[in-house]
Amino acid sequence: MSGIALGDRDPPETNMNNGAPVRLIDVHKFYRTGEMEVRAVRGVSLEIKRGEFVALMGASGSGKSTLMNILGCLDRPSAGNYFLDGADVSGLNRDQLADIRNRKIGFVFQNFNLLPRTSARENAELPLVYSAQHLSHAQLRQKADRVLSAVGLAGREDHHPSQLSGGQQQRVAIARALINEPEILLADEPTGNLDSRTSIEIMAIFQQLNERGITIIMVTHEQDIAAYARRNVIMRDGLILDDHAVLQPANATEQLQHAPETDLPM
């Protein structure tokens, strides 16, 4: 695997950690819709090491979204175990899952999901509002401004989503995902609503974050977007069909430099 071994940020909580923040062991997910039982995920075992950049691929109905929800602690597996950062989270209740999401997971969505009529800074601060640590107003502001400038939005902290382009909105969403220094960054079709150039910009940000040691799991169905990841996991019918390292990941920053427009705020 091509995961970069970085030093652990936290001491391992159990011996299940093994430097792998994500470990799925024979995870199943069934839904019941009326008489029909839908087996969305049918026994997936997966280990993602710290510092990996994984693209989770598959056609619609392959179970990748369900797996994504489980990885994001938005949903619980029907069977099997999910160890996140060494701790089994498959049996936690709603509130405990909410805390895990707050501390260990950053989400980036296809449709950005920013709060309307709310400044970029306040959007980025959102996870801290629900954080157990109590920060002063000034500290919140400082942290938010730092992550916003890390995604190239310095100077736009007071802009509302409606005043920002799609790419900029997605950067605000990335800033929001990063503000609590999560264990993993989960991106669900992050470029689905963006044009190809902006998509490359977002991939450039992801690659830079990944180089700094952030673990990224990205759901996508686009082959050329998956090419920016270091590892591709392909699902079909609720099972992992293929799992391979990308030997030569596309370099988004380089592509942008060779592209005709170079007005990038990077």
Add this chain to the structure above:
Amino acid sequence: MRVAPTFNVALRALRRNKMRSVLTALGIIIGVGAVIAMVGIGNGAKAQVEAQIASLGENVILIFSGSTTSSGIRTGWGGAGTLKIEDAEAIRREVPGVIGVSEEVVSTTQVAAGNQNWFTRIFGESADYFDIRQWPLADGTPFTAQDVRSANKVCVIGRTTATQIYGNENPIGQILRIKNVPFTITGVLTPKGLSPQGVDQDDIVVMPFTSAMKRVTGGTTLRNINVQMGDPAQITAAQQQIISLLRQRHNIRPGRDDDFTVRTQQEIAETATATSRVMTVLLGAIAGVSLLVGGIGIMNIMLVSVTERTREIGVRMAVGARGNDILTQFLIEAVTLSSVGGLIGIICGIGASSLLSIYAHWPTLISVASIAIAFLFSAAVGVFFGFYPARKAAALDPIEALRYE
């Protein structure tokens, strides 16, 4: 709990939808305003009645003649002349704790002085009358017990009578002709205003009851006897003693009805205030209904808001909001709407009732208690009607909320 940031979140959400927030709060503003104004009007009426009852005097027992049944026809109070001067003297003598007794006869007649004349009420009383009714003179002196014994031709007059006959002149020492008998005016009473029945209490001539019986009414019986007790604790006992004393004096056999009626001031006050209390409750209840409607308005808007902001709720949950955080946020929104509405409503209610006082001359009384209750009630309306939508929001599934279109 992370209440402080949640509070900010809630306030920001309200500010984002200013018009809607204002209109929602308007329901509560009207409800609370109506409660404050209506209860103010009711309490004002009650206070007015109470003040008028108090103006009867303090610790007073009233004994009316009448309430007899002759040939099956019951006469009203004072309808039959059964109370004698001697009855009053017996009460004065035999009932312990009595500090004042006034024999009362009443007549209405024409009075005249110079070229002016006026139709007014003549009250024959004892010298204790002014103490019993706590009715001091504005000017001059009252008649004395000696005047009563000698049936002297003296009187004091009320403010209205004085103005009608003498205008701006000083009536003291002047002669007032009543049924062609000249009475010397010794004093003018302080103004008392309207009675609970709307009678001008200052349109009056008060004279010794002996003089009144001899020269004006011509009768030998009293309409009623006013008794004042020194100690309020003795009133009930005295009432019983008066009843048995009078039954004995009037030779009423056991089992037969009294030919008189004894009422304490408290009984009269209770009857009178019961009416205004009913009015207060009724007005308050009607206003309360509008507060309820305001509460339903809050619930309605909160439900719309939860539906509309489903995606926002999903995002908040995805980044770590617990069900309780969402519940608190929506509850705070509802309570803020209702309590801010309540505060403005209180101001509007006070404004409305002072306008009624000023322009319609309705007595209003707004107590601190009614303001506090109205405010707490409006906050409670917010909690009550906000809880269901808030719980609905908190129970949303984050995955479905995030996908909501």
